[in-house]
Amino acid sequence: MTHKPSVALIGAVAMGGALFRSWIASDAIDPAGSAIFDPSLPSETEELATASGVRVNPQVSSGYDVLIAAVKPQAAPKVLPAYAAAAKGAVVISVMAGTSIKTLSKVFAAERKFVRAMPNLPAAIGEGVSGLYANDAVSSEERRIAERLLSAAGACVWVEKETDIDLVTAV
Numbered sequence: 579m580t581h582k583p584s585v586a587l588i589g590a591v592a593m594g595g596a597l598f599r600s601w602i603a604s605d606a607i608d609p610a611g612s613a614i615f616d617p618s619l620p621s622e623t624e625e626l627a628t629a630s631g632v633r634v635n636p637q638v639s640s641g642y643d644v645l646i647a648a649v650k651p652q653a654a655p656k657v658l659p660a661y662a663a664a665a666k667g668a669v670v671i672s673v674m675a676g677t678s679i680k681t682l683s684k685v686f687a688a689e690r691k692f693v694r695a696m697p698n699l700p701a702a703i704g705e706g707v708s709g710l711y712a713n714d715a716v717s718s719e720e721r722r723i724a725e726r727l728l729s730a731a732g733a734c735v736w737v738e739k740e741t742d743i744d745l746v747t748a749v
Contacts, residue, residue: 583607584642586612586642594673613642638664643668670691692712693710695734709742709746
């Protein structure tokens, strides 16, 4: 598959920043169609985004293939609703610990395509394992895109039940 997804990354400090750096290094995303949203973006991440053609904190709009939610779980209810327009039509992938699809569906009420991904700590250096779970609205092609994006942080393991995410994280 040659299609590179356009990505809206919400939160690019810890895990979000590590994923972003790996996507740029591996040419995994469409930089011109992608954006990072983070009010406290580290300068080196901002420089990499600018150099690669990824927009930084543009006006929130729709049109992304994927929205990655990578904010602190406790901040999600306050922060994520501002990005509902960016989620429109996109597959929403959460890398937030302990944030269920039920919780995400309350934040992004109109969206139905959710993937939970829980990378473990070594994923920050590309050596991790991510547990992935997708709800029934996510197509097989969208699952492949999610896996390609998360595999930049290491190996991916799909689980049958959302509760099994915790088992992968514990490994």
